[in-house]
Amino acid sequence: xxxxxxxxxxxxxxxxxxxxAIKRHGYDIVSxxxxxxxxxxxxxxxxxxxxxxxxxxxxxxxxxTLCRELRAASATLPIIFLxxxxxxxxxxxxxxxxxxxxxxxxxxxxxxxxxxxxxxxRADLAREPQAAEETIDRGNLxxxxxxxxxxxxxREVDLTLTEFWMVHAMAKFPxxxxxxxxxxxxxxxxxxxxxxxxxxxxxxRKFAAVDPGFDAIDTVYGMGYRWRE
Amino acid sequence: MAAPAPPRLRIxxxxxxxxxxxxxxxxxxVGVGYVREMETLLREQQEQNLLAAARAVATALNDRPAxxxxxxxxxxxxxxxxxxxxxxxxxxxxxxxxxxxxxxxPGGAGDPAPAAAxxxxxxxxxxxxxxxxxxIATEENAVPERAGEEIDAIVASLNRARSRIxxxxxxxxxxxxxxxxxxPAAPTAAPEAPPSAWERLENTVLRPLYQRLLARPNxxxxxxxxxxxxxxGPEVDxxxxxxxxxxxxxxxxxRAVVVSAAHPVFAGDTVVAAVVVxxxxxxxxTFTVRAFEKLISATLAVFVIVAAIMLLFASRLxxxxxxxxxxxxxxxxxxxxxRALVTASHAGDEIGDLSRSFSxxxxxxxxxxxxxxxxxxxxxxxxxxxxxxxxxxxxxxAMQPLPAEAGEYMRRAGExxxxxxxxxxxxxxxxxxxxxxRDGERTVYDARTVVSGCVDGYRQAxxxxxxxxxxxxxxxRVNGSPDLLAQALDKLVANxxxxxxxxxxxxxxxxxxxxxxxxxxxxxxxxxxxxxAARAGARLFDSMVSLREGSADGEAHLGLxxxxxxxxxxxxxxxxxxxxxxxGTGVVVGLRLPTA
Numbered sequence: 001x002x003x004x005x006x007x008x009x010x011x012x013x014x015x016x017x018x019x020x021a022i023k024r025h026g027y028d029i030v031s032x033x034x035x036x037x038x039x040x041x042x043x044x045x046x047x048x049x050x051x052x053x054x055x056x057x058x059x060x061x062x063x064x065t066l067c068r069e070l071r072a073a074s075a076t077l078p079i080i081f082l083x084x085x086x087x088x089x090x091x092x093x094x095x096x097x098x099x100x101x102x103x104x105x106x107x108x109x110x111x112x113x114x115x116x117x118x119x120x121x122r123a124d125l126a127r128e129p130q131a132a133e134e135t136i137d138r139g140n141l142x143x144x145x146x147x148x149x150x151x152x153x154x155r156e157v158d159l160t161l162t163e164f165w166m167v168h169a170m171a172k173f174p175x176x177x178x179x180x181x182x183x184x185x186x187x188x189x190x191x192x193x194x195x196x197x198x199x200x201x202x203x204x205r206k207f208a209a210v211d212p213g214f215d216a217i218d219t220v221y222g223m224g225y226r227w228r229e
Numbered sequence: 230m231a232a233p234a235p236p237r238l239r240i241x242x243x244x245x246x247x248x249x250x251x252x253x254x255x256x257x258x259v260g261v262g263y264v265r266e267m268e269t270l271l272r273e274q275q276e277q278n279l280l281a282a283a284r285a286v287a288t289a290l291n292d293r294p295a296x297x298x299x300x301x302x303x304x305x306x307x308x309x310x311x312x313x314x315x316x317x318x319x320x321x322x323x324x325x326x327x328x329x330x331x332x333x334x335p336g337g338a339g340d341p342a343p344a345a346a347x348x349x350x351x352x353x354x355x356x357x358x359x360x361x362x363x364x365i366a367t368e369e370n371a372v373p374e375r376a377g378e379e380i381d382a383i384v385a386s387l388n389r390a391r392s393r394i395x396x397x398x399x400x401x402x403x404x405x406x407x408x409x410x411x412x413p414a415a416p417t418a419a420p421e422a423p424p425s426a427w428e429r430l431e432n433t434v435l436r437p438l439y440q441r442l443l444a445r446p447n448x449x450x451x452x453x454x455x456x457x458x459x460x461x462g463p464e465v466d467x468x469x470x471x472x473x474x475x476x477x478x479x480x481x482x483x484r485a486v487v488v489s490a491a492h493p494v495f496a497g498d499t500v501v502a503a504v505v506v507x508x509x510x511x512x513x514x515t516f517t518v519r520a521f522e523k524l525i526s527a528t529l530a531v532f533v534i535v536a537a538i539m540l541l542f543a544s545r546l547x548x549x550x551x552x553x554x555x556x557x558x559x560x561x562x563x564x565x566x567x568r569a570l571v572t573a574s575h576a577g578d579e580i581g582d583l584s585r586s587f588s589x590x591x592x593x594x595x596x597x598x599x600x601x602x603x604x605x606x607x608x609x610x611x612x613x614x615x616x617x618x619x620x621x622x623x624x625x626x627a628m629q630p631l632p633a634e635a636g637e638y639m640r641r642a643g644e645x646x647x648x649x650x651x652x653x654x655x656x657x658x659x660x661x662x663x664x665x666x667r668d669g670e671r672t673v674y675d676a677r678t679v680v681s682g683c684v685d686g687y688r689q690a691x692x693x694x695x696x697x698x699x700x701x702x703x704x705x706r707v708n709g710s711p712d713l714l715a716q717a718l719d720k721l722v723a724n725x726x727x728x729x730x731x732x733x734x735x736x737x738x739x740x741x742x743x744x745x746x747x748x749x750x751x752x753x754x755x756x757x758x759x760x761x762a763a764r765a766g767a768r769l770f771d772s773m774v775s776l777r778e779g780s781a782d783g784e785a786h787l788g789l790x791x792x793x794x795x796x797x798x799x800x801x802x803x804x805x806x807x808x809x810x811x812x813g814t815g816v817v818v819g820l821r822l823p824t825a
Contacts, residue, residue: 011614017621024628084613086657087606088664105617106650109624179686195661197712221682221715223689 003120006047007031008038008066009082010057014105018051018082021109022116035062039069046074049119051112052099054083054090064097071098076126078119082107088198101161103189111188115161122148122161138171139229141216155210162187163203170217170227179224200225242550246543250536253528260524264517271513272488276475279392279490283506284473286387286394287492290504295379297496380405380502392508393454396494399469401459404502410452410487410509431526439522450484450509464491468503471495485509549580553587560591609657616653619646662716662793666800669710673825676705676714676746680739683718687735691726695734705741708825709801717797717805718748720790721818725752728816741824745803749819756809757816791818798822 005027009015015031022029030047032038035056050070056062067079081094081102094102100119103112125147136143142151148164150157159167169186170178178186180196187199200217207214218226290296384394384407391411396404459465464476468491475490487509494502553574574584623642631639677700684696707714718737725735733753740747791805798805803822810817 011618013618014614014621017618017625021621021625021628084610084617086609086613086654087661105613106620106653109621197716201712219712219715221679221686221711221718223682223686 002026002028003049004028004030004047005116006038006042006050008033008035008050008056008063009053010034010055011053018109018112021113025113025116027116033057035059035066038066042066042070042073046070046077048123049078049080049116051080051082051116054081054085054094064093067094067097067099076123078123080115080119082112086195091198092202095160099160103162107189114188118148118161121146136168136171138174138227139216140211141167141171141227143168143171152207152210152214157206157210159203159206162189163199163206166199167203167227170225174227174229177220177224177226183224242547243540243543246539247536250532250539253532253535256531257524257528260528261521264520264524267520268513268517271516272510275488275508275510275513276490279488279506279508280473280475280492282387282389282392282394283490283492283504286384286396286504286506287494289383289387290380290396290494290502292496293379293383296494296501381407384408389506391512392506393452394504394506395454395459396502396504397459397465397469398502399500401465403459406454410450410485410507435522435526435529439518439525450480451482453481462489462491462505464489465503465505467491468493468505469500471500480509485511486514546580549574549576553580553584557587557591560587561594605656609653612649612653612656616646616650620650658793662713662796666713666796669713669800671708671710673706673708674711676707676741676748676822677701677739679711679714680718680737680748683715683722684737687722687726691722694726694729697734697736699736699738701739701741703741705739705746706825707746707801707803707822709797709822713797713800714748714820717794717820718750720793721750721820724790724818725750725816728752728754730754733815738819743824745824746822747819748822749817751810751815751817753815755816756813757807794818794820 005022007015007018007022007029009018009031010033012033015033019029019031030041032041033056038052050066052063052066054061054063056066059065063081063083067081070077070079075098079099081099082105083090083094083103084105086104091102101115103115134145136145140153142154143149143164144151145168148159148161150159150164150167165187166183169183183196183199200219204214204217207216216228218228220226380396381404384396384405388394388408391409393406393408393410395406398404462476462478464474467474471493473490473492475488478487478489479485480487487507489505489507491503491505493500494504574581576584619642623639623646627639681698681700684698687694688696722735722737729735729752736749736751738747738749738751740749791807795805798820801820801822803820805818805820807816807818809815
């Protein structure tokens with residue numbers, strides 16, 4: 001049975017484009033133009049993944065409200081914010097509300113589809129018992145490449161998909177400097193340097209939350225970042 | 230738009246209003262005129278009074294037997310001219326001694342005394358002048374003597390306080406003299422109520438001032454009656470010809486002014502003598518001086534009060550204007566950003582109006598500024614949706630079976646879209662940075678590590694450009710964010726590389742002293758436009774200001790790079806500055822960050 005994806009987006013052209021692309025990849029897509037419409041539908045039936053714009057018509061923060069409602073209804077439902085807003089404040093707000101990823105609208109469709117696939121994989125595997133492992137071990141760091149889970153000293157670090165891919169990009173070859181463009185490519189996003197810096201900052205903070213002495217990410221000024229083992 | 234230079238001579242509102250109070254000086258000027266007028270009036274009055282008194286005395290004397298006897302004596306000779314005809318006709322007396330005109334003795338009033346003594350045969354040269362009232366001219370024998378006594382009695386009976394009456398006959402011989410120009414000794418002032426504060430002030434401060442400024446008349450003047458006065462007074466001459474008159478003269482020591490009024494005394498139709506009544510003007514003078522004193526006191530008091538009120542008023546006014554000015558000045562920072570709104574005053578006057586319009590002005594300015602500053606962020610936001618429409622459409626199109634030649638167009642459209650996308654991202658960069666700075670974390674770090682690390686990166690990023698580093702050996706510790714410094718350096722180096730003449734190196738320099746760390750990026754190339762260097766030097770660091778004439782590299786330059794540099798400098802509590810090399814061969818752009 002095809003996975004059911006909900007798309008809440010107020011711009012008709014984008015909505016149609018995304019819907020068609022997603023449908024072409026074999027997913028079942030339902031799209032809504034406004035928050036009340038989406039809310040009503042979600043009360044009847046929850047989708048298996050939701051892609052939400054933040055500004056919805058007359059409601060500039062309608063997406064946040066919707067995210068809160070969805071997260072209240074299901075703790076595991078993957079939620080992606082797809083929005084024109086790219087301020088740190090919005091990103092932090094969105095992720096704090098329990099979104100699994102926060103993407104700006106200039107992301108390409110293949111990148112978006114890759115994320116959708118990854119999130120589904122993570123959700124599926126989370127329900128199953130530990131199956132055949134596909135992990136990368138780098139000292140204290142363990143990356144579960146199937147579930148997109150990161151562990152530091154055995155404790156899970158709650159990373160978004162983008163953050164996970166960045167950590168993976170760095171940790172794959174410890175000691176090698178990854179510049180910002182490489183990180184962007186690996187994380188399947190197109191953002192500016194400042195946003196990469198904010199991402200790195202957030203990743204460090206999440207690791208520091210499980211281990212205050214965490215300092216495995218090195219900043220190489222003017223070049224990029226590297227993972228220290 | 231250059232602000233007009235402030236005037237070299239600054240006169241504050243307070244000083245101005247204080248100058249205005251000088252207009253109060255008109256009060257004493259008018260007052261002085263008034264007092265002078267009064268004085269003239271009083272003098273005339275006194276003259277009239279004296280004339281009246283002289284007339285009264287003369288009337289009392291008219292046709293008295295004593296006076297008639299004088300007439301008998303005086304009938305024969307013609308009225309003598311004082312100095313010319315010294316000797317009287319029937320004289321047993323030693324004429325030269327008594328002739329007043331011939332002997333100008335300084336103490337004129339005492340003159341007759343030696344004469345009398347000479348007549349008596351004994352000549353004790355008494356140096357002290359005897360009291361004038363005791364002296365009677367006695368150049369005649371018994372007759373005039375008795376006449377003198379009688380006249381004397383009349384004169385004494387008509388005596389007035391503070392006035393002197395004397396009678397001369399036609400030969401200018403003093404027949405009688407009574408009264409004194411000095412008044413009776415002033416009674417000692419009764420002990421008054423304790424002086425009020427004002428009186429104390431008046432006594433201690435003002436009185437000495439008045440005494441210095443205004444000669445208060447006193448009774449300490451020479452009240453002698455010089456011979457010259459008796460013999461040559463024009464009023465006496467006129468009186469002896471039958472016409473009453475008055476004269477003003479000074480006392481011999483010039484300490485007081487004496488008014489004398491003369492009136493003829495008749496025996497029948499003949500003028501036989503003249504009565505002269507004299508008074509000093511001291512009373513008037515006293516009055517005038519007192520009036521002046523009061524005038525000055527009142528003026529001073531009014532001046533002090535008005536000046537105090539004016540000063541208070543002006544201080545309040547100036548204070549409000551100053552406060553408004555300070556608020557207005559601090560409302561807009563060096564980059565023209567409106568910081569705080571002037572609190573609009575509720576006062577109903579013009580300054581209140583001014584304050585309110587300032588407030589409105591700043592509010593509008595702030596709105597406009599906000600609009601401009603948000604423009605980038607808004608553009609990013611607004612552009613992103615259509616870009617997304619195009620991108621998703623292209624992506625969808627790419628999944629369709631397309632004719633072979635369509636691939637090239639797809640590729641070009643994709644490239645254009647990428648550029649547009651980068652542009653949109655960069656537009657929002659400064660804004661995002663501002664947000665990041667707002668809650669940015671600070672650490673103390675060494676700028677040298679950051680700079681040298683960055684330069685290693687630039688060597689890879691710009692292989693065609695040579696980089697020279699001149700990094701100090703001293704620690705260059707600053708407080709801020711190394712990431713942000715690296716970001717600022719990226720912008721500076723990207724700029725320098727863009728402007729550097731081909732084949733010339735870009736110099737990155739770090740200097741440190743006790744106060745600040747200076748990070749400069751220097752390139753050889755076209756200098757900043759000289760005319761605009763000073764102003765644009767500061768403006769360069771504002772949002773969306775670019776001095777690039779065209780972009781050769783096909784990349785859009787939004788003028789945000791140096792704005793980012795400025796934000797980073799400000800985050801480090803430092804400043805960013807651009808200048809031309811001293812020899813004009815290039816440009817130095819740098820950050821000056823305070824040492825941590």
